[in-house]
Amino acid sequence: MSSLKAYIITRALLVLPTVIILLTLVFFILRILPGDPIAAMVGQKVPPEVLEKMREEAGLNKPILVQYISYLYDIFRGDFGRSMIWGKRPVINEIADRFPATLELTIFAFTISVLLGILTGSIAAFRRGSKLDASMRVYSIVAYTLFIPWFGMLLQMLFGVYMHIFPIGGRIAPGMEPERITGLYVLDSILTFNGEALSSALLHLFLPSLTLGVVLSGAYTRIVRNNLIEVLHQDFITAYRARGIRRSRIAYHAMKNAFIPVITLMGLQFAILLAGAVLTETTFSWPGMGTFLLERIQYRDYTSVQGAIVFYALFVAVISLIVDIIYALLDPRIRY
Amino acid sequence: MTERKTILKLFAIALIAVAIAFSGCAQQEKPKATPTPAEKETPKATPKEVKAIVIGVTDKVTDLDPSNAYDFFTWEVMNNMMGGLMRYKPGTTELEPYLAESYEVQDGGKVYIFKLRKDLKFADGTPLTAQDVVRSIKRVMEINGDPAWLVTDFVENVEAIDDYTVKFTLKKPISYFLALTATPPYFPVHPNYKPNEIDSDQTAGGVGPYKITKWVRDQELILEANPYFFGEKPKTEKIIVRFYSDATTLRLAVEKGDIDIAWRTLTPVDLASLKQNPNLNVLEVPGAYIRYLVLNTVMEPTNEKLVRQAIAAAVDRKDISERVFMGTVEPLYSLIPKGMWSHKPVFADKYGDGNIELAKSLLKQAGYDENNKLKLELWWTPTHYGDTEKDLAQVLKEQFEATGVIEVELKSAEWSTYVDYLRKGAMMVSLLGWYPDYIDPDDYTTPFLRSGSNKWTGSGYSNPQMDEVLDKASVATDEAERTQYYEQAQDILAEDSPIVPLIQGKLFVVAKKDIGGITLDPTMIFRYYLLYWKS
Numbered sequence: 001m002s003s004l005k006a007y008i009i010t011r012a013l014l015v016l017p018t019v020i021i022l023l024t025l026v027f028f029i030l031r032i033l034p035g036d037p038i039a040a041m042v043g044q045k046v047p048p049e050v051l052e053k054m055r056e057e058a059g060l061n062k063p064i065l066v067q068y069i070s071y072l073y074d075i076f077r078g079d080f081g082r083s084m085i086w087g088k089r090p091v092i093n094e095i096a097d098r099f100p101a102t103l104e105l106t107i108f109a110f111t112i113s114v115l116l117g118i119l120t121g122s123i124a125a126f127r128r129g130s131k132l133d134a135s136m137r138v139y140s141i142v143a144y145t146l147f148i149p150w151f152g153m154l155l156q157m158l159f160g161v162y163m164h165i166f167p168i169g170g171r172i173a174p175g176m177e178p179e180r181i182t183g184l185y186v187l188d189s190i191l192t193f194n195g196e197a198l199s200s201a202l203l204h205l206f207l208p209s210l211t212l213g214v215v216l217s218g219a220y221t222r223i224v225r226n227n228l229i230e231v232l233h234q235d236f237i238t239a240y241r242a243r244g245i246r247r248s249r250i251a252y253h254a255m256k257n258a259f260i261p262v263i264t265l266m267g268l269q270f271a272i273l274l275a276g277a278v279l280t281e282t283t284f285s286w287p288g289m290g291t292f293l294l295e296r297i298q299y300r301d302y303t304s305v306q307g308a309i310v311f312y313a314l315f316v317a318v319i320s321l322i323v324d325i326i327y328a329l330l331d332p333r334i335r336y
Numbered sequence: 337m338t339e340r341k342t343i344l345k346l347f348a349i350a351l352i353a354v355a356i357a358f359s360g361c362a363q364q365e366k367p368k369a370t371p372t373p374a375e376k377e378t379p380k381a382t383p384k385e386v387k388a389i390v391i392g393v394t395d396k397v398t399d400l401d402p403s404n405a406y407d408f409f410t411w412e413v414m415n416n417m418m419g420g421l422m423r424y425k426p427g428t429t430e431l432e433p434y435l436a437e438s439y440e441v442q443d444g445g446k447v448y449i450f451k452l453r454k455d456l457k458f459a460d461g462t463p464l465t466a467q468d469v470v471r472s473i474k475r476v477m478e479i480n481g482d483p484a485w486l487v488t489d490f491v492e493n494v495e496a497i498d499d500y501t502v503k504f505t506l507k508k509p510i511s512y513f514l515a516l517t518a519t520p521p522y523f524p525v526h527p528n529y530k531p532n533e534i535d536s537d538q539t540a541g542g543v544g545p546y547k548i549t550k551w552v553r554d555q556e557l558i559l560e561a562n563p564y565f566f567g568e569k570p571k572t573e574k575i576i577v578r579f580y581s582d583a584t585t586l587r588l589a590v591e592k593g594d595i596d597i598a599w600r601t602l603t604p605v606d607l608a609s610l611k612q613n614p615n616l617n618v619l620e621v622p623g624a625y626i627r628y629l630v631l632n633t634v635m636e637p638t639n640e641k642l643v644r645q646a647i648a649a650a651v652d653r654k655d656i657s658e659r660v661f662m663g664t665v666e667p668l669y670s671l672i673p674k675g676m677w678s679h680k681p682v683f684a685d686k687y688g689d690g691n692i693e694l695a696k697s698l699l700k701q702a703g704y705d706e707n708n709k710l711k712l713e714l715w716w717t718p719t720h721y722g723d724t725e726k727d728l729a730q731v732l733k734e735q736f737e738a739t740g741v742i743e744v745e746l747k748s749a750e751w752s753t754y755v756d757y758l759r760k761g762a763m764m765v766s767l768l769g770w771y772p773d774y775i776d777p778d779d780y781t782t783p784f785l786r787s788g789s790n791k792w793t794g795s796g797y798s799n800p801q802m803d804e805v806l807d808k809a810s811v812a813t814d815e816a817e818r819t820q821y822y823e824q825a826q827d828i829l830a831e832d833s834p835i836v837p838l839i840q841g842k843l844f845v846v847a848k849k850d851i852g853g854i855t856l857d858p859t860m861i862f863r864y865y866l867l868y869w870k871s
Contacts, residue, residue, distance in 0.1 A: 033752075033753065034749075034752070034753040034756040034757065035751075035752030035753045035754075035755055035756035036752065036756070037752070039752065039755045039756055039759060040751055040752035040755055041406070041482060042406060042482045046482070046485050047485060047489065047789065048759075048788070048791045048792065050484075050485045050488075050489075051792075053480075054482075057480075085398075086398035086399050086404075086405075086407075086536070087398060087399035087400075087401070087404065087534065087536025087537070088404070088534055088536065089536050089537070097553055097554075098554075153584065153588075156585070156588050157588070160588060160592050161588055161591050161592050164592065164593075167592075167594055168585060168588045168589055168592055168594065169580055169581075169585045169588070169589055169594070170555060170556075170578060170580075170594075171555060172555075174388075174390060174556050174558065174576040174578060175550065175556070175558060175576065177550075177552055177555075281581070282581050282582060283581075283582075283585065284581075284585065285579070285580040285581040285582070285585045286581075287553070287554040287555050287579075291554075291581055298719060298750060298751055298752065299751070299752060300752040
């Protein structure tokens with residue numbers, strides 16, 4: 001077995017205890033907090049004896065350890081349970097409804113942030129010490145400190161209300177949802193050759209992904225700039241220059257070497273993106289996991305919150321594994 | 337210089353790519369008709385295509401099954417795609433037969449017999465009979481979901497006498513039973529609903545002016561006219577409801593024209609600003625939504641009646657309406673809202689409004705003065721009642737402290753914790769709100785004031801005299817007699833003050849100027865089928 005394969009298996013196995021620890025923490029913290037989903041939903045309305053019966057039916061009267069063991073047992077069978085509020089739908093269905101929206105937003109925001117970060121970072125590094133460098137550094141700080149709801153609202157006012165170019169909320173125009181294949185509207189519209197849905201989905205995606213993308217690009221600007229400057233001073237670049245190699249070729253080699261820390265940051269940022277999506281989703285009425293989690297925590301929907309967290313944990317674990325593999329492929333010095 | 341050129345080239349390529357990606361997207365979007373799912377043969381010709389009306393809300397449709405849905409907005413949607421044996425006449429709080437042709441009350445109010453209309457059909461053409469009504473009600477009882485108590489607490493048995501006659505036998509005579517039959521748990525549902533299980537995503541509906549043709553949870557709901565509806569056809573063939581996550585986005589959407597109507601719920605600040613917009617109409621009507629303070633009658637110092645009376649006297653409702661809600665609410669001087677029969681402004685009569693002198697004197701009788709101040713804990717919850725809640729708590733604190741004899745400590749807890757504390761009676765003074773289940777004075781008195789039924793309020797209030805009056809009112813069938821009982825109950829409420837009413841909500845609809853047919857009343861149900869384009 002190659003060392004990379006062994007590494008992947010070890011990493012995959014490590015995901016299990018990580019998820020169990022996380023799940024246990026979430027399970028108990030949610031229950032330590034006062035209040036429960038039944039009371040939060042109907043506590044104000046139904047007669048006390050009915051409320052008690054509803055609690056009993058939901059299994060909330062059982063000892064907490066019994067609840068915990070039975071939940072773990074279900075999770076290992078792949079059963080995320082049912083939501084405890086409103087429609088009491090299977091949690092997995094709720095996640096299947098919401099996650100593609102977040103993933104789509106995340107992918108676009110991620111792409112924008114990386115492109116913007118690399119562009120501004122490279123400009124700053126190649127023009128080190130110039131006014132352009134200074135302005136890119138200012139951009140980096142400003143972008144990093146932007147408050148998402150404020151910046152989002154600014155874009156909504158500018159491009160939505162005044163210029164009428166982009167819609168200010170939602171994922172797609174009414175009635176235009178493409179036939180569901182993956183739940184990612186852009187991909188589904190392409191797969192079903194639905195041009196109208198594609199353009200509507202892209203228009204709706206633009207402002208939220210730009211908001212999130214700009215905010216997260218600040219970190220890339222800084223890291224790309226610093227690494228590129230460091231690489232540009234290394235001996236091999238001087239040697240390339242001495243041999244008269246084309247500058248674009250030198251730039252390519254410099255970028256490739258400066259990119260390794262950026263990849264690490266990309267892995268970390270992806271998890272942060274998922275968190276940042278909460279604010280973006282609220283600002284743009286984006287029906288994703290962020291708004292879902294926020295709402296369900298407020299109503300103490302235990303099963304939904306637990307399910308969503310486990311799902312997130314698995315997702316982030318997979319992403320970080322992929323990042324590590326890319327890392328190894330980019331830098332031949334790295335061995336597992 | 338070459339690096340710079342390379343960067344510029346890369347940047348130009350990126351720009352071109354973005355331009356290509358969006359070039360096809362720049363045209364103004366219009367809502368596109370969704371292909372209706374295959375239907376059975378429709379009886380009437382399709383009317384000419386009229387532009388859909390798009391309504392934006394910050395609410396959500398939680399559950400499309402009336403056996404489990406228990407929130408105000410979902411009930412509103414159900415009222416547009418289903419119906420009960422009775423309904424409220426649009427624009428009034430008057431009940432009238434709907435799916436029923438007539439009804440009869442027997443056995444001193446213990447038995448209700450409804451005769452159904454003979455032309456009732458579900459949205460796919462399946463006829464509706466008495467068996468469907470019985471099946472649906474028994475389904476609610478069997479599933480025992482969140483609102484099931486509205487049936488199970490009152491109904492002993494329901495049976496079909498023949499295809500068009502339904503008989504309800506109640507556990508005891510209930511004077512407001514007709515109002516209950518106008519609520520969604522009593523709405524007959526299509527046979528497609530799973531028999532003994534909650535069917536949250538079921539769109540088959542019941543018998544109403546509209547049917548659901550598309551529902552994307554938390555994104556949009558598309559309603560189209562039900563071709564088999566027995567009543568007048570909806571004035572607009574298609575209604576689209578879009579869901580927004582907050583009031584600001586909803587406001588921007590109506591300003592931009594993404595939606596034609598902004599419905600529940602905009603903030604007072606947004607409403608004030610939208611009133612200045614020449615393209616929009618802001619309409620207001622009184623609502624049956626109330627806000628009030630709960631005073632804990634078993635916790636010191638609010639267990640003392642004089643203290644509670646002093647609090648009732650110190651509250652200045654007009655000030656709250658102006659400062660906190662910018663005039664978007666009305667002062668409320670009883671638990672039974674203004675506009676409902678038997679309403680009596682007992683708190684205004686007994687204490688006035690912001691009556692600091694009276695409050696001081698009552699507190700003096702209770703043994704409090706500038707040197708021995710009354711210390712109150714006032715609880716509020718940050719998200720459940722919107723952005724104005726913090727201001728409301730702050731203004732109340734100022735009003736109480738204006739007496740110079742009260743010192744208020746503000747405390748907050750988020751909603752699920754708040755409800756938990758409430759039920760445990762752990763809060764001294766707390767802010768709450770109420771949307772009615774059925775439009776009857778009983779729904780504004782018994783759950784708050786009757787011993788046991790009011791446990792959830794955390795007030796711990798119990799007065800046998802009050803219980804007796806409320807019990808009599810709930811079984812009496814004569815409205816004049818019931819009015820007397822409710823007036824008595826309100827007098828006792830003002831005297832004991834376990835609950836201090838604050839304000840009554842108004843309803844606001846922001847609509848484009850060429851939309852007509854907006855009919856709202858204290859039932860707070862927006863009837864989409866009355867909406868139309870003027871031009």
